[in-house]
Structures are given as structure tokens and as C-alpha cells.
Amino acid sequence: QEQLVESGGGLVQPGGSLRLRCTASRMITSVFNPSTMAWYRQAPGKERELVAEITGRGGTTYADSVKGRFTISRDNSRKSATLQMNNLKPEDTAVYYCNNRGTGREYWGKGTLVTVSS
Numbered sequence: 489q490e491q492l493v494e495s496g497g498g499l500v501q502p503g504g505s506l507r508l509r510c511t512a513s514r515m516i517t518s519v520f521n522p523s524t525m526a527w528y529r530q531a532p533g534k535e536r537e538l539v540a541e542i543t544g545r546g547g548t549t550y551a552d553s554v555k556g557r558f559t560i561s562r563d564n565s566r567k568s569a570t571l572q573m574n575n576l577k578p579e580d581t582a583v584y585y586c587n588n589r590g591t592g593r594e595y596w597g598k599g600t601l602v603t604v605s606s
């Protein structure tokens with residue numbers, strides 16, 4: 489039973505935009521609301537890295553490489569988090585994974601592929 493389901497990946501040209509969404513529909517609200525939602529990515533031959541995260545209180549953190557281009561947000565009423573990616577670059581090409589963590593637990597999505605290429 490999947491806890492996190494990602495959507496929104498695909499092929500985009502450099503300079504374009506994509507929006508990724510992660511939904512934790514099976515998670516009860518009292519568990520989701522205080523949890524931290526994050527997006528990680530893993531490019532071929534590289535280690536998985538944090539892209540952005542948002543805490544239950546709305547505090548955000550971004551990797552330096554995406555600051556000013558990506559925006560993470562969450563909608564507690566829908567138990568979801570969104571990663572808006574603008575001005576995409578070829579080096580953003582990777583599998584993007586949703587992550588949810590709280591006290592004593594952590595969940596990962598299966599990942600969605602983002603390819604930035606002309």
C-alpha cells in the first residue's frame with residue numbers, strides 16, 4: 489500500500505516549467521499536518537540529493553542549485569505537496585522522489601522522471 493504517490497514528471501525543453509505533486513491520501517490528517525514533506529532527486533550516476541522541503545509549519549529549505557527557480561508548497565486539506573519548477577535546465581534531469589517524515593517514520597514515493605532536453 490503506497491503512502492506517497494507522485495505525478496507530473498515528463499519531458500520539457502530547457503527554460504520550461506513542470507509541476508510535481510505528491511499526495512499522501514492514505515495518511516490520516518493528524519499525522520500528515522505536522523510532518524515534513526520533501527522532494528529529492530537522483531540523476532544517473534549520482535547520489536540522491538535534497539531538492540526542497542517544507543515543514544508542518546511551512547518553513548522551507550532549498551538546494552542552492554534550485555533557489556529562485558523551484559518553489560515547494562503544501563496543501564494540508566488535500567494532504568499533498570507540490571514542487572513548481574521553472575527555468576528548468578538540463579542538469580535538473582533526474583528521477584524526483586517525494587519524501588514524508590515525522591516522528592519515528594519516513595516514507596518514500598516510487599519516483600517520477602523529469603527530463604530536460606531540447
